Amino acid sequence: MKPDLKVTETMNCDALIIGAGGAGMRVAAEILERKPDAKIIALTKVSHPQKSHTSTAQGGLAAVDPSDPNDALAFHMFDTWKGSDCMADQNVVKKICESAWDQILWLENRGMHFSRDQYGSLSKRTFGGHTRNFGEVSAFRAVFEADRTGKGIMDTTWGECLKQNITFISQCVAVELLIRDDRCFGCIVFSQKTGTFLRILAKATVIASGGSGQVFNVTTNCRQNTGDGLALVMDAGLPVMDPEAVQFHPTGIVGPGILASETLRSVGGILRNKDNEPFMVKYAPKMKELAPRDLVARAIESEIREGRGILHPDHNIEHVWIDLRHLSKEVHEKQIPEVNSFFMHYLNLDPRTELCPVRPSNHYHMGGIPTNEFGEVEDGGRQVIEGLYAVGECAAASFHGFNRLATNSLLELITMGKFVGDRIAERIDAEPNSVKNINGEVYKKKFEDYFEARGENNTGRIRNSLRSTMTQKVGVFRSEKDISEAIETILDLKAQAEQAALNGQSLVMNQELMSRWELDNLLTISIAISEAAMHRKESRGAHFRDDYPNRSEEFNYHTILSMPQFGQIEIGWREVDMSIFRGGEVNYEKFDIIERKY
Amino acid sequence: MGTYDITLNIHRYDPEEKKSRVQTYRLKAGGITRFVDLFRKINDEDDPTLTWSSSCEHGQCGACSVKINGKPLLACELLVENAVDLFKTTTFDVEPLDNVAPVVRDLVIDMEKAYERVHKVKPFIINPKPPPAGGKEHQISPKLMERYLEATRCINCFCCTSACISSTRKFLGPNAMLAAIVRAMDPRELEKQERLSCLFSEHGVYRCHSSFACSFVCPKQIDVAHFIALAKAGALQEE
Ligand SMILES: Cc1cc2nc3c(=O)[nH]c(=O)nc-3n(C[C@H](O)[C@H](O)[C@H](O)COP(=O)(O)OP(=O)(O)OC[C@H]3O[C@@H](n4cnc5c(N)ncnc54)[C@H](O)[C@@H]3O)c2cc1C
Ligand code: SF4
Ligand code: SF4
Ligand code: FES
Numbered sequence: 001m002k003p004d005l006k007v008t009e010t011m012n013c014d015a016l017i018i019g020a021g022g023a024g025m026r027v028a029a030e031i032l033e034r035k036p037d038a039k040i041i042a043l044t045k046v047s048h049p050q051k052s053h054t055s056t057a058q059g060g061l062a063a064v065d066p067s068d069p070n071d072a073l074a075f076h077m078f079d080t081w082k083g084s085d086c087m088a089d090q091n092v093v094k095k096i097c098e099s100a101w102d103q104i105l106w107l108e109n110r111g112m113h114f115s116r117d118q119y120g121s122l123s124k125r126t127f128g129g130h131t132r133n134f135g136e137v138s139a140f141r142a143v144f145e146a147d148r149t150g151k152g153i154m155d156t157t158w159g160e161c162l163k164q165n166i167t168f169i170s171q172c173v174a175v176e177l178l179i180r181d182d183r184c185f186g187c188i189v190f191s192q193k194t195g196t197f198l199r200i201l202a203k204a205t206v207i208a209s210g211g212s213g214q215v216f217n218v219t220t221n222c223r224q225n226t227g228d229g230l231a232l233v234m235d236a237g238l239p240v241m242d243p244e245a246v247q248f249h250p251t252g253i254v255g256p257g258i259l260a261s262e263t264l265r266s267v268g269g270i271l272r273n274k275d276n277e278p279f280m281v282k283y284a285p286k287m288k289e290l291a292p293r294d295l296v297a298r299a300i301e302s303e304i305r306e307g308r309g310i311l312h313p314d315h316n317i318e319h320v321w322i323d324l325r326h327l328s329k330e331v332h333e334k335q336i337p338e339v340n341s342f343f344m345h346y347l348n349l350d351p352r353t354e355l356c357p358v359r360p361s362n363h364y365h366m367g368g369i370p371t372n373e374f375g376e377v378e379d380g381g382r383q384v385i386e387g388l389y390a391v392g393e394c395a396a397a398s399f400h401g402f403n404r405l406a407t408n409s410l411l412e413l414i415t416m417g418k419f420v421g422d423r424i425a426e427r428i429d430a431e432p433n434s435v436k437n438i439n440g441e442v443y444k445k446k447f448e449d450y451f452e453a454r455g456e457n458n459t460g461r462i463r464n465s466l467r468s469t470m471t472q473k474v475g476v477f478r479s480e481k482d483i484s485e486a487i488e489t490i491l492d493l494k495a496q497a498e499q500a501a502l503n504g505q506s507l508v509m510n511q512e513l514m515s516r517w518e519l520d521n522l523l524t525i526s527i528a529i530s531e532a533a534m535h536r537k538e539s540r541g542a543h544f545r546d547d548y549p550n551r552s553e554e555f556n557y558h559t560i561l562s563m564p565q566f567g568q569i570e571i572g573w574r575e576v577d578m579s580i581f582r583g584g585e586v587n588y589e590k591f592d593i594i595e596r597k598y
Numbered sequence: 599m600g601t602y603d604i605t606l607n608i609h610r611y612d613p614e615e616k617k618s619r620v621q622t623y624r625l626k627a628g629g630i631t632r633f634v635d636l637f638r639k640i641n642d643e644d645d646p647t648l649t650w651s652s653s654c655e656h657g658q659c660g661a662c663s664v665k666i667n668g669k670p671l672l673a674c675e676l677l678v679e680n681a682v683d684l685f686k687t688t689t690f691d692v693e694p695l696d697n698v699a700p701v702v703r704d705l706v707i708d709m710e711k712a713y714e715r716v717h718k719v720k721p722f723i724i725n726p727k728p729p730p731a732g733g734k735e736h737q738i739s740p741k742l743m744e745r746y747l748e749a750t751r752c753i754n755c756f757c758c759t760s761a762c763i764s765s766t767r768k769f770l771g772p773n774a775m776l777a778a779i780v781r782a783m784d785p786r787e788l789e790k791q792e793r794l795s796c797l798f799s800e801h802g803v804y805r806c807h808s809s810f811a812c813s814f815v816c817p818k819q820i821d822v823a824h825f826i827a828l829a830k831a832g833a834l835q836e837e
Contacts, residue, residue, distance in 0.1 A: 046659075047661055047706070048709045048710060050753075051659045052659075053653070055654065105735060108736065109726060109786075110722070110723060111722060116740050118740065119737065120740070146747075151658070155721070159722030162720075162721070162722060170709065170710050171702075193702055222655065223653055255630065256655055256674075258656045313628055314629065314631050315630075345675065348630055348680065458646065460642035460646060464642065502646075503647050504646075508703065509702050510649075511646075512641075515646075
């Protein structure tokens with residue numbers, strides 16, 4: 001009664017998109033606009049593309065409006081470079097910033113419901129880190145669709161694909177990339193709904209599988225963000241870049257991990273520990289609550305580490321309080337109604353009269369699959385893997401370096417998405433017969449092992465231990481001691497996972513099987529994050545080492561990490577592109593190695 | 599806060615045996631745990647085979663809809679203490695959404711099938727108005743947008759379709775109607791004729807009996823029935 005793991009069907013297409021979030025859909029829409037006859041298959045792990053994580057992004061997307069006399073491309077490029085802690089690639093920064101406004105128009109002209117000003121033009125708002133005149137004053141640079149900008153992008157890009165006849169396969173996962181001799185020919189897909197394995201052969205394969213937030217136990221990311229794309233390339237022997245660059249938002253709402261916006265602090269919210277003490281004054285005597293994200297996150301984490309946090313009884317998670325009780329009725333009603341409603345909805349708390357529990361929450365993965373400025377995936381020697389592309393949060397081109405600015409991620413999806421679409425449209429013409437008949441080699445063994453495992457261990461519990469270990473040891477604060485403990489735990493959990501027997505032997509919609517497979521991916525990414533964090537003996541952007549609290553010139557390079565076998569790590573490096581600086585044009589000196597001070 | 603002893607009678611379905619049954623789970627839970635947390639707790643501590651759906655887990659994606667004591671709602675938004683308050687009991691009947699699409703397993707319905715209703719109304723701009731010259735956005739007055747903005751908030755959770763008695767028959771359902779209505783009202787859509795024939799077809803708004811069940815259950819508090827009434831009254835276009 002062994003389940004049948006053989007491939008039951010082979011499909012052919014021009015382009016295969018692994019992940020139908022904002023990034024994947026933008027790629028597909030571009031190819032279809034240029035080549036309406038192209039055959040495209042898009043996969044998604046969720047029940048329908050619209051359920052992808054992109055739909056939950058709220059704030060906005062940054063783009064310099066050429067008709068705005070106060071803003072300039074150079075300012076946006078500078079902010080991105082500075083925010084990245086001098087680790088973004090300047091060729092990519094330039095390309096994305098320059099094409100930003102065209103991509104906003106692309107979305108608007110195709111029906112996205114951007115918020116408007118009184119004249120009917122696109123409204124703009126400001127976000128932390130976005131400035132005019134190289135850091136002088138805040139810039140109003142982010143266009144938005146109320147508090148659902150990501151949903152607008154998702155609905156629009158998905159709608160355009162639907163209009164142009166794309167094939168969607170939902171509730172399925174890519175389980176193995178078909179790569180031979182540095183060329184990618186497609187992948188093996190497991191369809192959960194039918195319980196069957198498919199082979200999809202494609203002239204171009206795009207990984208657009210999104211983030212990896214589930215590595216941590218408090219995250220703003222959705223349930224499916226288990227970093228599958230990163231694990232897929234690592235399993236194929238390819239490297240990931242800067243995996244240690246993980247962003248934490250200082251104020252996630254305890255429990256669900258929902259983002260409690262920065263606004264809470266800017267309107268005067270006060271952070272307090274278990275003794276009710278307003279502790280920010282100890283960490284940032286002048287700026288207090290208004291200090292930058294990473295500093296606030298570290299302050300909260302310190303309070304918790306030193307025993308001044310509060311343990312949440314229902315969620316078993318430690319936190320601090322944000323106090324909003326003293327704010328006026330006006331502020332509550334006009335300035336923070338949405339976040340207030342999250343506290344009311346998910347915690348049954350009234351922020352006007354009660355303290356609200358928050359803690360740093362994993363938010364965004366800057367690191368990912370290394371690509372060039374066209375989104376083509378590269379190996380450790382900067383050689384392109386032909387026919388393989390990566391775009392969106394799973395990729396690292398790198399636009400964000402070691403710290404992503406608010407509203408720059410959605411921008412990356414739609415700009416890089418377009419570039420990849422352009423590239424693939426050309427490839428389809430140039431390589432009419434590039435499909436090759438090759439078979440999967442490793443997925444079968446993996447799934448056989450899952451079904452054959454005997455033992456009492458429970459996948460869910462192993463996953464929980466992994467996630468709390470990562471939060472405690474490789475989260476906001478890192479040190480050699482903590483990271484090595486984490487690595488040991490991860491190796492141990494890997495061994496435990498191998499002894500986790502499945503309770504059901506079915507292949508059809510077997511949630512435990514999926515979660516077992518995801519656990520392997522989480523373990524792979526956890527080890528990559530930990531090892532790279534260990535290697536980087538400095539603090540930079542979102543990566544903070546207790547034992548090396550300063551940035552060090554020695555580490556002015558991207559980490560390139562691969563893992564030929566689980567736990568066996570090879571670390572290399574990639575130069576940071578500084579072409580704007582080297583170009584020597586007006587303001588070039590702003591793009592030198594500069595301090596990240598706000 | 600406090601702790602509750604909860605009983606969940608979960609309607610399960612095994613696609614291979616083609617069999618349905620109700621399984622009872624008893625668990626302790628804090629007042630502000632949500633129903634998705636309860637399902638996860640069952641998976642981690644008791645029965646890893648229980649299958650359920652979610653994605654964002656904060657009311658933004660519409661992937662987690664189920665029926666609890668007969669009411670369609672988002673499992674990620676329902677706190678235990680609120681459920682106890684609402685239904686005056688600590689025993690809950692948990693079922694997959696009905697009237698929408700076949701069940702795949704346990705609480706998971708076939709969302710791809712469900713969405714076919716939405717796809718039929720073409721949830722995009724069929725014939726876009728050419729953009730203004732010189733690479734600019736369309737000017738749309740906030741006042742005009744205000745008329746249909748609420749309808750764009752729909753997350754296709756299908757709670758309304760499940761609650762709508764007409765949706766079992768030919769009616770495409772309230773959320774599909776909303777998607778069509780948005781574009782009928784959007785000044786950037788030039789193809790109004792096809793929009794209107796779809797809305798007024800035999801699968802369209804005339805199937806609605808104005809029961810308001812859709813507006814009542816919508817977790818995003820969208821007044822769906824209001825938009826359908828606007829369409830029926832031929833009042834979608836600006837006067
Ligand atoms: C709460 C929140 C708010 C945010 N707000 C903003 C904001 O205001 N501005 C901003 O710029 N950024 C914001 N971000 C970040 C931004 O939303 C994400 O980085 C972005 O949406 C990622 O898009 P994506 O297309 O790369 O991935 P996703 O939208 O996550 O899509 C990934 C797709 O891949 C599929 N997939 C995954 N694995 C597999 C597999 N193995 N096989 C097949 N398919 C697979 C998934 O199902 C999904 O369809 C926010 C993030 C969060 C968490
Ligand atoms: S008002 Fe119309 S659409 Fe809404 S539930 Fe009633 S019959 Fe269905
Ligand atoms: S109208 Fe409301 S209930 Fe219906 S699908 Fe949309 S969000 Fe859900
Ligand atoms: S999981 Fe997204 S709405 Fe509930």
